[in-house]
Amino acid sequence: MAIEVVRIPVLSDNYVWLVHDAASGETMVVDPAVAEPVLAAATARGWTISAIWNTHWHPDHTGGNAAIKAATGATIYGPAAEAAKIPTLDMQLAEGDTVKLGAHIATVLETPAHTAGHITYHFADDAIAFTGDTLFAMGCGRLFEGTAEQMFANMQRLAQLPDETTVYCAHEYTESNGRYALVAEPDNAAIVSRMADVVAARARGEATVPTSIGLERATNPFMRASSATELAERRAKKDAFRS
Template sequence: MVEIVRIPALSDNYIWLVHEPGSGETLVIDPAVADPVLAEADARGWRITQVWNTHWHPDHTGGNGAIKAATSCRITGPAAEAERIPTLDRWVAEGDRVALGAIEAIVMETPAHTAGHISYHLPSEGLIFVGDTLFAMGCGRLFEGEADQMHANLQRFAALPPETFVYCAHEYTLANGRFALSVEPDNRALVERMEQVEVMRAAGEATLPTTIALERATNPFMRAPSAEELAERRRAKDAFRG
């Protein structure tokens, strides 16, 4: 089993540090910055060997260069965004496989937030790193893609085993949940989840990872019956001030 550590960064980013004890390899997912990542790995005696990027945005790649300079790690990211991530050593696309020691991840192309966004599914570990495609009770903004792409992504995620852990890149849960309640105020699972989230955030606790089961039950974007409905909800969320 891999060990996963959450590293808060910037205002609401989470960088994920993933250690595979068998090989001693350590992976960084979407490093916004380098210093806290290097410090956490050093404190644990872990050797960073890889970085995996989900997309090109600077708050997901900003630490690449410094981590690579400090550790000589190998950086993997989306082939479709290679020109925008100059630190990449390996370019991957749909169906490609990447490994951390004995653990294998399958690359899923999940465009919409950015045109070349990818996610990393680790079936043997029952988890997925989704970058800015799926959030707890939310989804990414449609900066470079369309609602039909996002709808397809979320339905693809929804088909994963319900116990799959979902590692998102931002702590947006409270704001997303407030919007979700405006869409489904009578969703009892959502109401109960938000009661828990309010308590957790008031205590300064993180709300991630989430699970596919939780998102199926409470995420208005994953629950949208069509791309058109998802587009309407995304527009409403972009303007929401609740």
């Protein structure tokens, strides 16, 4: 039985992911920026949160940890390399570790660069990846604590996942990312086509994520960068980009 993933929009542009396995009755939440909307969404469905999975330490990904744990007794999992910055952490995770939701197994991939210890959760059998602030729809995270070389390695690694892999990232940045993608690769017809869909979706107030590895391979200028040097150039231009 497939796991169910519910999108919870919070703050200005964050997405928290509520993930439920009907077979076991287990529910976990990925990167809760805040607690109240997450607890309300779970309660409305009759679900009890038993775990929190953090991808990195930033407050807009961990801010709801303590309150959710107090309300539910949830166990909090996150990157071992950032344990000092996530005081609520119970279980420290590193490359190759596995975590479970019922019978569904996720492997931990270390994907540093946005933060020094950022991790991604990959459910290979379910073709799902929770990428936090590493891989976005048509974008990647800013290089706050790491290097372009690290982010290039991340992009190359994630690009090797099956095209059908559904990517749940943590922000609604697609339209702004796409405006830069049109500049980075003006002759890429796939980006032009995708942006038309994105602009229309946003005009209707609809979300543009999750995305997929196949779609990112075709339209993400950071995943498509040919080298760490090119990724660094594109990241610097995106940081300064004003559409």
